[in-house]
Amino acid sequence: MKMSATVLGRTYRYRDLKEVFAKANEEKSGDQLAGIAAEDAKERMAAKLVLADLTLADIRNEPLLPPDKDEVSRVIEESVSEPIFAEIRNWTVAELREHLLRPETGGDRIRRLSRGLTSEMVAAVTKLMGNLDLVQAASKIEVTSHCNITIGQKGVLSGRAQPNHPTDSIPGIKAALYEALSYGIGDAVIGINPVIDSADSVKNMLVATKEVMARWDIPTQNCVLAHIKTQMRAIRQGAPADLVFQSLAGTEAGNRAFGIDVALLDEADDLVRREGTGTGPNLWYFETGQGSELSAEAHHGIDQVTLESRCYGLARKYKPFIVNTVVGFIGPEYLYDSKQVIRAGLEDHFMGKLQQLPMGVDVCYTNHMKADQNDMDNLAVLLGAAGVNYLIGVAMADDCMLNYQSTSFHDIATLRETMRLRPAPAFEAWLTRMGIMENGRLTPIAGDPTIFM
Template sequence: MNVNLSVIFGGEKYNFQSLKDVMAKANEEKSGDQLAGIAAESVQQRIAAKAVLSELLVKDIRENPLVPQENDEVSRIIEGDVNEQIYGEIKNWSIEQLREYILSNDTGDRELKRLSKGMNSEMIAAVTKLMSNLDLVHAANKVEILSTCNSTIGQKGTLSSRLQPNHPTDNIDGIIASLKEGLSYGIGDAVIGINPVDDSVESVKKVLTATKEFINEWSIPTQNCVLAHITTQMKAIKQGAPADMIFQSIAGTEIANRSFGISADLIREAEELIKKQGTGTGPNLFYFETGQGSELSAEAHMGIDQVTLESRNYGFARHFNPYIVNTVVGFIGPEYLYNNKQVIRAGLEDHFMGKMHGIPMGVDICYTNHIKADQNDIEDLSVLLTAAGVNFIIAAPMGDDIMLNYQSMSFHDVATLLQTFGKKPAPAFLAWLEKMGIYENGQLSARAGDLSIFER
């Protein structure tokens, strides 16, 4: 790499071995990077790495790929989607100049979405490392990303939600009871999405059928999804299961995707199937889920830091024009995000990077019980993400997912965020809530939480 990778800081000279080394050490503190042995060894070294990174040119990032295209289909997809004309306009900018342009008062929604088409995922990760938490909130809030399956979400001034009525035995009565409760608090305009205990085709068909019948019975402008493996969903759809979209967890390297049992070709096959036999109107028919640290846990990180790998997730995702994408920000555990500070930072990074890729970005604001975080911390993150214009968040009964055994946002939390920030559910869903008497004059009515609403 024929660029300067050293800097004198505080009277000491810091030398970095490669772009990969600079990117890793410029990252904010993450236990995953420490576990991988690539993190900055001191605050001073981190600042020095940020200084070096800030002076690199956009073209330096692209011309020194962290994962060469010949070795990785994720890299080939990301590079193949770069708009060369727009890239040509910015390739001689420094990463510092790119940051200033993104944050400028003169740079708004339309320009940021145009700019994103000329950037690859590593460029977006690089500029993320130079931003404060407030920078990430401010920049992301500029971008409005709309997506449509059966209904449209993402409009400015809205906050949508995934209703997650998981059940520890996939009991249909239990799922429907949680579904009714969530809807009665105005939750579920993004998707009614269930994580199944049983990944069998028969179980997935049963849950998809039950949720779709309920949606149809009450004419709810939303969409259903069961978060089984993509191959299980495909088999269920082929057997007539009513699925509005297809879900899959994805990663930032081809090797990590292989560990998930997926490839780009498999996703393309699923795309053809859901277009022909799915029940969603589209055009957006995919739901992808990500999370910092997944590549490290799969031993497929290639010495790359987890923020950069997460950004590559979004480059892979945007190729398939998804309806929704979300990071599960605190789910993997303290090996990757150790405490509340790291979880909050990761949530803001992921949301910003998703928006800068032009994808409809949401966050599962959550934590596991062995991480150094608590409910107050994820409530803090929910406030920051709502201010940042997050497309949707995930809610479970009482914020306690009894199937996945982790803590998330509750139905009440989402309602509180909507009220506090003066936001609304997606327009079609809000109209349905008003019709059902759950909302009145744009806010939850006295009947909110009353399940008898769903009695004929």
Template sequence: MLNKTYQFTSLKEIFAKANEVKSGDQLAGIAAIDAQERLAAKHLLSELTLADIRNHPIIPPEEDEVSKVIEESINEKIYQSIANWTVAELREYLLSHETSRYEIERIRRGLTSEMVAAVTKIMTNLDLIQAASKIEVVTTCNYSVGQKGTLAGRAQPNHPTDSIKGIQASLYEALSFGVGDAVIGINPVIDSAESVKRILEMTREVIDRFNIPTQNCVLAHVTTQMKAILNGAPSDMLFQSLAGTQAGNEAFGINVSLLDEADDLIKKEGTAPGPNLWYFETGQGSELSSDSHHGVDQLTLEARCYGLAKKYKPFIVNTVVGFIGPEYLYDSKQVIRAGLEDHFMGKLQGIPMGVDVCYTNHMKADQNDMENLAVLLGSAGVNFLIGVPMADDCMLNYQSTSFHDIATVREVLGYKPSPDFEKWLEKIGLMNHGRLTDLAGDPTIFLT
């Protein structure tokens, strides 16, 4: 290439150097040195077969339980039918107007997370939007989300002291903008079973009092939630952050055995019929921050998070795309790229994918950048976005999308809330014929 020869010593190196520019990969010392080397790696990656990728595991299953979960999930018959495809051929298949969502749903059962990561690396942003927009992943907890033509919202009414009244006030504002159909999900300041139970009881009381077709969750550590549920807390689903390696998950204080135990508990003691009873969060760079990345690039590790999540048939999953900071995604360009990558990789693996369109204040990004990404993700068919008051989370100290941002993206792109939630909004006068009414944004309607 340009009269220069490039040599790569391993599949892991090819994967890392074929990745788009990410400050996390540069920090780890595994990124391409320049655009020419990146292009050479992409070209070589595009010519590899899916069998090449499976036969040369980046992290062997005997060394990592996440790899084992991914390997055991493969449908061998489907895999054999596509094993000789090159990564470039997989890309062409996904983008072809002749390929239906049903055909994508079939072949994904033969794909490993690393194959998904590989095709992502040779796709443009518009490729990622187009391919993801074909895929519909509908899940059910108390109610269903993910239908084509809908955009759900997670109400995130966090409070810096876990004040029940403060959380409730913020929740009423979210509902008044039509946000909360994905989940009413609170990040607690106090990671205790007692605090989690109080918050769950309050959200359950609000849901029951106003007959809201949604589900609740408190985003404490899974072991804390388990204790709260055993103490009688009314939780519709369990939450946990995931990493793409066994060591990364151990840094989160979890492993597959614990997740299996929690899965059994929520099925027996949770308050929702399901069958989808989990909420997972991920985000590129978490493995690097805990020194558990094994020299693997952050996009590939993120794809592996979804391979693990798939085992538990989650109700919703979202990448917190810009939350960790500029050490992993330096600026808005990298955040936008990562958001589109994560959404596509999740959807291709059958994950009900949402995105927390967010950034930290020491990153080279601003709210306009996040609004751009929100619209791009809406075009890609994202299942849900996160809503916080005025796009500013007063507890986690980061910037996300606001309640009215979600309402605006729906209006601009012609999307509706989830069907049962839309009916409820119409019943209480907040929506009429798919559009918010003049009552929208007035939380006092829930105080009368």
């Protein structure tokens, strides 16, 4: 392998692939915090030149985190289709990029190709792509999934209704949920982030959302985003959970900081398939986000884009119904401003889709970040063009429990109208029966939650 490149008369030499991967990243404050980022644009360009000429076999033969030291690496390695990898092992990363972007390379071809790629290969090609490349390539990839209904079809933009409440008040949760439903949001999931991480509280919220679903015959799925152990206790106590949820990291040590490992995920997978209320076959909801491994001091000197891709390699094992990156939630320590958030959102969406995951994005930022709602509008439009499966809907785009800014229910409705996108077919049929939507467009009663009272 050639591990050096000359840019404008200066030669840059790299110790190993870990350094090449890190310095080929677009600028990220998290990589700078970790001390692994390129010094400047010239060094970044040199690293991209080195990365472009690496073969896929080079990347697989020199793992950034060896499988004998990390169980996430083992999951990723075991998922590779050896016959497909054998066909492409001598491709360079640059050739993989060109193949993905060719007009004649369609979604079926990409779907087959993805089975021969590791998460590190996916991260590598992402680093060579501009934002428009990430939009174009992702837009080719259709990933559908089914829990109680099917989402992810071409031309469909779903929405997670996120009716959080600062005290887990059931009436407060229902009030926000009714507003979401009145705008046509909730086909991806009715998903609540709890304040109280107890089995009784989780069960109460799952029962309440199931009551709303049953009362109005709503074709969707429910989930409470507590720790997986809490959800498992609630399910064993009879809680009606369609999906189970967990946040993921891209290293074994990062997942240990979350209080999970592969054995626990396997146990939860078995439980939800036996005792959950979702019809399946896709019964998981995973969330990720660049920077979590660094915050847990579990990054092993690996850059945050590559670690994020590894999250998707782990998620792929469980064939989830939905996955989303909470792209700007951690804060400016990892993504400093709106430019970095927009880039990360497009990277994460593409990397998940290339690994055949039903990807959504929480288009969001924290209040101490250099970003505002206009920046989030820009990212949402880009993701709509890229074919994102779903976005997060929060009342007034301001989560009163988690204290961060996201997209509102009416933001998602506006994206659908502007980009000629529709809700999931089964959910749209329900919206039509309720008089909220007609011929794919919202009616005058849309946005009025009192229709459910």
